[in-house]
Amino acid sequence: MFKGLKPIIYGGREVWPLVEGGKGVAVTNHASSGAWAAAGGIGTVSAVNADSYDDNGDFIPQIFKGRTRAERHEELVEYGIRGGITQVQRAYDIAGPTGTININVLWEMGGAQRILHGVLEKTKGLVTGVTCGAGMPYKLSEIAAQYGVYYLPIISSARAFRALWKRAYSKVPEWLGAVVYEDPWLAGGHNGLSNAEDPTKPEDPYPRVKALRATMREEGIPDELPIVMAGGVWYLRDWENWIDNPELGQIAFQYGTRPLLTQESPIPQAWKDHLTKIPEGGVLLHKFSPTGFYSSAVINPFLRELQARSERQIPYSTEQAGDHTATLDVGVRGKNFWVTPHDLQRAREWDARGYTMALKTPDNTLVFVTPEEGGVIRKDQADCMGCLSHCGFSSWKDHDNNSTGRLADPRSFCIQKALQNIAHGAPIDENLMFAGHAAYEFGRDPFYSNGFVPTVKQLIDRIRTGD
Numbered sequence: 001m002f003k004g005l006k007p008i009i010y011g012g013r014e015v016w017p018l019v020e021g022g023k024g025v026a027v028t029n030h031a032s033s034g035a036w037a038a039a040g041g042i043g044t045v046s047a048v049n050a051d052s053y054d055d056n057g058d059f060i061p062q063i064f065k066g067r068t069r070a071e072r073h074e075e076l077v078e079y080g081i082r083g084g085i086t087q088v089q090r091a092y093d094i095a096g097p098t099g100t101i102n103i104n105v106l107w108e109m110g111g112a113q114r115i116l117h118g119v120l121e122k123t124k125g126l127v128t129g130v131t132c133g134a135g136m137p138y139k140l141s142e143i144a145a146q147y148g149v150y151y152l153p154i155i156s157s158a159r160a161f162r163a164l165w166k167r168a169y170s171k172v173p174e175w176l177g178a179v180v181y182e183d184p185w186l187a188g189g190h191n192g193l194s195n196a197e198d199p200t201k202p203e204d205p206y207p208r209v210k211a212l213r214a215t216m217r218e219e220g221i222p223d224e225l226p227i228v229m230a231g232g233v234w235y236l237r238d239w240e241n242w243i244d245n246p247e248l249g250q251i252a253f254q255y256g257t258r259p260l261l262t263q264e265s266p267i268p269q270a271w272k273d274h275l276t277k278i279p280e281g282g283v284l285l286h287k288f289s290p291t292g293f294y295s296s297a298v299i300n301p302f303l304r305e306l307q308a309r310s311e312r313q314i315p316y317s318t319e320q321a322g323d324h325t326a327t328l329d330v331g332v333r334g335k336n337f338w339v340t341p342h343d344l345q346r347a348r349e350w351d352a353r354g355y356t357m358a359l360k361t362p363d364n365t366l367v368f369v370t371p372e373e374g375g376v377i378r379k380d381q382a383d384c385m386g387c388l389s390h391c392g393f394s395s396w397k398d399h400d401n402n403s404t405g406r407l408a409d410p411r412s413f414c415i416q417k418a419l420q421n422i423a424h425g426a427p428i429d430e431n432l433m434f435a436g437h438a439a440y441e442f443g444r445d446p447f448y449s450n451g452f453v454p455t456v457k458q459l460i461d462r463i464r465t466g467d
Contacts, residue, residue, distance in 0.1 A: 002237045002466025007040075008226060008250060010177065011128035011150060015100050016040045018460060019180075019228050021256025022104025022131055023189065023434065024048030025419035027267055028259070030087045034094025035264040035456035037101050042252075044131060045091050047103045047119055049076070049387065049416065050083030062420065064385045069394075070402055073386030077111040081118030088123040100128050102152065106190070107135035108291055110386040110398050113143065120147040129177040134190045134293060135389075136164060141172040150177025152228070156184045156192030157208065158215040165219055179216065180228040180254060181209050187231030188256055188436035190293045191285065199285050199294055205229065206242070213249050223249030230254035234438045234445070237466035255463070257436035261448065263455045268425045271433065274298070276448060280440040290393035290412040298433040302418070310411050312350050312368040313361070314343035331358030331368055359410040362392075367410055380414040387416035 007014045020036040022028050022044035029051060033043030052060045062079050066072040084103065091101050103119065105112055112132075120127060124147065132140050133154025144151035153169070155161045161179055169176060184191040185202035193199055209227055216225070226249075233239060233253045242251050260267055261275050282299050288306045289295045297303055317324040317338045326344040328337035330351035337358075339347065347358070347368065355368035359377065369377065384394035390404055391397075393412035397404045415432065422431035442448055447462055454462065 002240060003243065004466075005236070005243065005464055008252065010042060010226070011100055013098065013100055013128075015042055016460070016464065017226060017250070017252035018042070018463060019102075019230075019252055019254040020044045020259055021230060021254045022046045022048075022102070023256055023260075024104070024106060024109075025416070026051050026423035027419075027434075028104070029266045030090030030094065031264045031266055032259055032262065032456060033087075033101060034091035034099070035262075036259065036460070037091065037095035037099030039457040039460045041460055042100045042102055042128075043091060043095060044102045044104050045084070045087045047080070047084035047087070047105050047115060048109055049080055049420065050087045052079065052083045052086050059424070061424075064383070066385075069384050069386055069396055072384070073110060073396075073398065073402075076385045076387060077114050077118075080109075080111065080115040081122075084115060084119035085122045088119065088126050092123075092126040101126060102129040102131055102150075103127055104131045107132050107137040107140070108293075108389045109134070110388050110391075110396075112389065113139060116143050120149065124148075131180055133180070133182060133192065134291065136160070138164060138168040141169045141175060145172045145175045148175075150175055152176075152178045152180050154180040154182050154192075154230070155212075156182055157194065158211040159194075160192065161212060162215050162219075165215075170219065173221070176221070176225065178226040178228050178252065179212065180230050181205070181212055182254075183208075183229075183231030184294065185231075185285065186437050188283070188296050188439070189434045190289060190291060190295045193294045199287075205232070209242075209251075210247055213247070216249075226250040226252040228252045228254050230256065231436060232438050234258065234441045235467055236463060240466070257439050258459060258463075259456065260435070261442060261453060262459055263453055267423065268428075270425075270428050271422065272453065274428055274433075275435075275439060276442045278435065278439045278442065283435050283437045283439055285437075288412055290391045290409070290415055291388055292390070292392055296434065296437060298435050298439065300433055301429045302431055302433075306411070306413065309367055309369060309373075312355055313365050313411070314339055314347060315363075315365045317364070328358075328366075331356060331366065337366070360407060361411055362407040362409055369410070374410075377410050380417060381408050383417075384414070385416065 018041040028046040033045045037043035064072040129150035131152040184193040324338040350368040357374040358366040381394045392409045395408045418432040
């Protein structure tokens with residue numbers, strides 16, 4: 001029999017050690033996070049391009065009118081601050097004064113620090129902590145301390161936490177609220193795989209978290225400060241040996257994927273309906289994101305097209321050299337593209353199938369797309385509003401003259417467009433659908449039999465039983 005969870009103290013309140021994972025771009029909003037907090041857990045509002053509403057309560061689409069990327073970026077930051085404030089206020093209204101609300105941001109989000117300052121300045125007393133990953137958020141502790149809120153870095157290794165602690169966090173230890181270990185092989189969304197780790201060879205999270213706790217102990221951080229296990233958590237009975245384990249210290253558990261299928265979840269019905277149809281292995285760890293990070297998403301036609309696009313790829317040289325002896329005569333204009341005879345034949349075959357446009361990549365290769373696909377890629381690149389600090393797809397950078405200095409990469413996609421679209425009702429087959437690798441459990445878990453969709457409270461009650 002499952003031995004059960006004990007409440008922990010976080011932010012001066014007694015809460016269940018159950019954290020709602022913050023899912024960016026309108027997927028974790030006030031309704032879901034407020035309900036999670038009201039049920040006794042730690043709710044998390046996503047402050048990544050958060051939704052705003054008009055006086056009638058209707059969603060305000062994020063339409064950008066600026067003529068330059070820099071102008072549109074300023075609009076994006078304004079949307080982000082306004083939306084973050086709105087979502088926090090509404091979540092607090094649902095949770096009540098005894099509820100616990102965190103906000104989540106991506107450090108590599110365009111304007112992340114400005115948006116954090118803007119939201120926290122206007123939500124004093126409503127936010128308990130800030131979770132932050134997707135990069136190395138050295139300044140997170142400094143910003144959190146300025147507003148009297150906890151900071152919860154999201155890391156994927158003891159080494160990453162040590163670097164953050166040594167450089168910045170040790171100066172503000174009193175505001176460290178928890179450390180979120182996000183498993184890079186199991187979690188949905190962007191993943192923190194290092195160059196030393198193999199994306200095809202998952203590692204057991206237990207020794208990695210044990211090593212993290214050892215590092216925290218070396219730095220004098222008490223065992224009572226929680227490590228939040230994120231990624232792959234479904235049935236708590238499968239993690240029973242983590243609870244009250246002296247090797248690990250205090251452990252909390254983060255749920256990102258399971259809260260997608262609740263009555264309060266704001267995602268469109270088509271997305272909810274699809275969750276119970278995801279097969280085992282139906283989530284792909286890939287590197288198409290314009291952030292440059294690995295990320296995990298449901299395998300759908302959108303993702304398959306990105307895979308196929310990269311497969312229609314050949315290297316080229318601007319002069320005849322080595323085995324690049326053939327002049328490319330399809331997909332490009334001019335005669336300065338030299339390829340191998342074998343790749344010339346492949347290119348001609350793609351051209352015959354309608355992939356008649358060749359687009360340059362930053363790696364001296366060409367990808368072949370249809371003219372329609374090429375038009376969409378070019379338009380999306382031109383419409384960039386700087387949603388990331390560095391964007392491989394558009395070459396935007398939020399400093400250094402707003403340029404990465406590299407060619408825009410057509411093998412990637414506009415992540416702002418794809419995530420805004422799917423969150424607000426666009427076809428799920430044509431956009432990015434983030435999910436953790438345990439999403440196939442929706443189709444096997446008897447809790448969801450006969451189309452049952454729980455409330456957030458029913459879900460938390462269920463999780464606490466071990467199931």
